[in-house]
Amino acid sequence: MDAGFFRAWVAEIAAVVETQRDHLTQLDAAIGDADHGINLSRGFGAVQAALAQASAATPGSVLVLAGSTLISKVGGASGPLYGTAFRHAGKALGDGPEVDLPALAGALEAALSGVQKLGAAREGEKTMVDALAPAASAFSKAVADGASPTGAFSALADAAEAGAQATIPMQALKGRASYLGPRSVGHEDPGAASTALIMRALRDVAARPAP
Amino acid sequence: MKKLINSPETVVTDALSGLAAAHLGLAVDVENKLITRAGGPTAGKVGLVSGGGSGHEPLHGGFVGYGMLDAACPGEVFTSPVPDQMLAATKAVDGGAGVLHVVKNYTGDVLNFEMAAELAGDEGIEVVPVVVNDDVAVQDSLYTAGRRGTGATVFVEKIAGALAERTAPLGEVAAVAREVNERSRSFGVALTSCTVPAAGKPTFEIGDSEIELGVGIHGEPGRTRGALVTAREITATALDAIAADLALTGDLLVMVNGMGGTPLIELYLVYNEVHKYLTGRGARITRNLVGNYITSLEMQGFSVTVCKLTDSLTDLWDAPVDTPALRWGR
Numbered sequence: 087m088d089a090g091f092f093r094a095w096v097a098e099i100a101a102v103v104e105t106q107r108d109h110l111t112q113l114d115a116a117i118g119d120a121d122h123g124i125n126l127s128r129g130f131g132a133v134q135a136a137l138a139q140a141s142a143a144t145p146g147s148v149l150v151l152a153g154s155t156l157i158s159k160v161g162g163a164s165g166p167l168y169g170t171a172f173r174h175a176g177k178a179l180g181d182g183p184e185v186d187l188p189a190l191a192g193a194l195e196a197a198l199s200g201v202q203k204l205g206a207a208r209e210g211e212k213t214m215v216d217a218l219a220p221a222a223s224a225f226s227k228a229v230a231d232g233a234s235p236t237g238a239f240s241a242l243a244d245a246a247e248a249g250a251q252a253t254i255p256m257q258a259l260k261g262r263a264s265y266l267g268p269r270s271v272g273h274e275d276p277g278a279a280s281t282a283l284i285m286r287a288l289r290d291v292a293a294r295p296a297p
Numbered sequence: 298m299k300k301l302i303n304s305p306e307t308v309v310t311d312a313l314s315g316l317a318a319a320h321l322g323l324a325v326d327v328e329n330k331l332i333t334r335a336g337g338p339t340a341g342k343v344g345l346v347s348g349g350g351s352g353h354e355p356l357h358g359g360f361v362g363y364g365m366l367d368a369a370c371p372g373e374v375f376t377s378p379v380p381d382q383m384l385a386a387t388k389a390v391d392g393g394a395g396v397l398h399v400v401k402n403y404t405g406d407v408l409n410f411e412m413a414a415e416l417a418g419d420e421g422i423e424v425v426p427v428v429v430n431d432d433v434a435v436q437d438s439l440y441t442a443g444r445r446g447t448g449a450t451v452f453v454e455k456i457a458g459a460l461a462e463r464t465a466p467l468g469e470v471a472a473v474a475r476e477v478n479e480r481s482r483s484f485g486v487a488l489t490s491c492t493v494p495a496a497g498k499p500t501f502e503i504g505d506s507e508i509e510l511g512v513g514i515h516g517e518p519g520r521t522r523g524a525l526v527t528a529r530e531i532t533a534t535a536l537d538a539i540a541a542d543l544a545l546t547g548d549l550l551v552m553v554n555g556m557g558g559t560p561l562i563e564l565y566l567v568y569n570e571v572h573k574y575l576t577g578r579g580a581r582i583t584r585n586l587v588g589n590y591i592t593s594l595e596m597q598g599f600s601v602t603v604c605k606l607t608d609s610l611t612d613l614w615d616a617p618v619d620t621p622a623l624r625w626g627r
Contacts, residue, residue: 111496119375119515124495128373157412161350162376163405166412204408257440261404264441265434266518 088184091291092148093137098287100130106283113276117263122164122276129160129168145185149176149193163261164277167201167214174200187229187238194222194242205260212258212270214277221246221285239289246285250278298497300595305494309351309373313358320621322362330382332358333368333389343461343470344368344390347399347454348383349406350375352493353514356450356591359622365458366399366620374493374594375515377405383413387422395423395467397474399453401446402430425467427474429453431483431602433542434511434519445513448552448602449481451590452614455623459616473613477604482543484535485519485600487512487556491593510534514556514593514600528563532570535601543605545575548583550604550614557592559599564588567599575603584614590622 103110103126110123136155142148153172156165178196179185185193198218207213209220224245228238253275258264263275302308310327317325324335338344347357348370357369367390372378387396396417400410407428414424431449435441457474465473487509490499500516503509508531511519523534539545553568555561568587575582583606591600606614617626 115496115498115500119517120493120496120498120500121373121376124493125373125376158379158381160376161372161379161405161409163403163408165377165379165405166408205404259440261442262513262515262517265445265513267437267440269518 087145087186087190089143089145089148092145094294095288095291096130096133096137096148096152098291099284100134102283102287103127103130103280110276110280113274113279116273117258117266117270118276119262121162122280125160125162125164126168126280129156129165132159144179144181144183146176146179146181149173149179152176163205164280167205167277170200170204171197171218187235191222191226191229194225198222207260210256211260212253212256212263212275212278213260214275214281216253216256216275217246217249217278217281217285220249221281235292239292243282243286243289246282250274250282253278298492298494300492300494302494305497308494309371312351312354313371316358316621322619323358323621329385330371330378331368331385331389332361332371333386334361334363338367338390338392340392341394342392342464343394343467344387344392344396345399345454345458345461345470346370346383346386346390346396347450348372348378348386348410349401349403350377350515352594353591355589355622357454360451360454360620362618362620363627364462364616364618364620365454365623374495377403377409380409380412380416383410384416387413387417387424388420391422394464395425397457397461397467397470398424398426399450399457399474400426400428401450402428402443403445404442406446423467425471427453427457427471427478429478431478431481432513433482433484433538434513436520447485447514448483448554448591448600449478449604451552451586452481452550452602452604453477455618456610456613459613459618462616477610480610481602481604482539483600483602484538485512485514485556485598486510486531486535487516487519487593487596487598488525489558489597491516491557491596493594508598511538512598514591516593516596528566529570532567532601533574536571536574539601539603540578543603545578545580545603546605547580548606548611549575549580550584550606550610551575551582552586552590552602554586554591554600554602555589556596556598556600557589558595558597561588564599567601571601583611
């Protein structure tokens, strides 16, 4: 996987976030402040614009630039959290022009630990961690077990989606939804939902035939 | 959605342009969303920076000026600003005595200000953050992101701003900011929802005869839904919640704040109930504010904030202030 692959991933995220913008915002309206889709759409739009201007030629530099742009342009909690996720993932990928599946698995684990350190969230607290943690772990396991790329990326996206769905019965303990207490139960966490979309975008880009 | 806007995307920048045109005592960088005092930093004075999502006007930009903030960074509507803005603000107001960040306790604000403080530290500017968390509606801070920062932010900015104006060192300015926060409590009530321009739909649905008790400043839900009862009963519920957490005795600074869509006649009516409740329990309201100071777009409703004063806090409250939204003594 080269820089082009990661540029394609980010482009796919931007497209998906755009089509799911209102859905994400509605999820946020139910238990937050109704801006998640709007913010991510603005953020990944800015990432697209930044990448179009930049020569970022390695997978790591593409993700670091994406993360820095999210931190600079999004605001809210999602800006620093997603920005940190992409930056940590990018740094973990290093300077090489190509990365393999184990390197990507390490990058996803690095993204997770960055998010957890900044947001102080653990699994089960109804946050993006509930989608990212199972996704990273499913991907690492699939790669370690010698799964095919298709199998590993499917495991990643499926685990993220299942993780997002599993937030529905949870009571939020972190972030703005936590103010609802028991009333946060019964709603999918918007951050977990957007993380699932981002993981699905990675699977879909990986499934495309090589150019 | 009916709003006086040109487009949902330009609400914040269009309003900042208006602020710039209306208040020549402010320097407004519309593109980078930064409001500072015209005339630059005051040498030897601690700089005060605050910021947060837009939609709470006059907070924070309306409190930039002599005796209060040195800079404010407005984010998108209800969205925390970004570290770049806060860093630019911090650099712009640093007069060599360090900078105080006044941060409302919301996950986004806290994370972005943390990143900005780290960046400012890298550039050699001493930054001390003070997190405001006065909202008693959040009962169980062990199981939440903690109490939210609401009305006490106005008190913190005014009182810490007054002390900074007297060229007190950063440690003392931060200490008085924390003291005000610790001595203050708030509770908010919403009668209607509000609509984020870019979302186009109300943030929450609420029936004609329902109210949201303990609402936050973004229309995020509070403790419970209740029935629309009399102002006397609603006020008592709000003050009971505060009194359960802070003994309401002695000299008090009280703010009855409109959420943006509440007529002043109703705010004074509520103030009357607040006054009767507190004086009936032996407290004295020695200073007050009645009006729109920390709003939630066009939401109907109010919040009440109480601060237990000391002589020195009263003295700092009375000190001259000259900002678009708060002005006396000068």
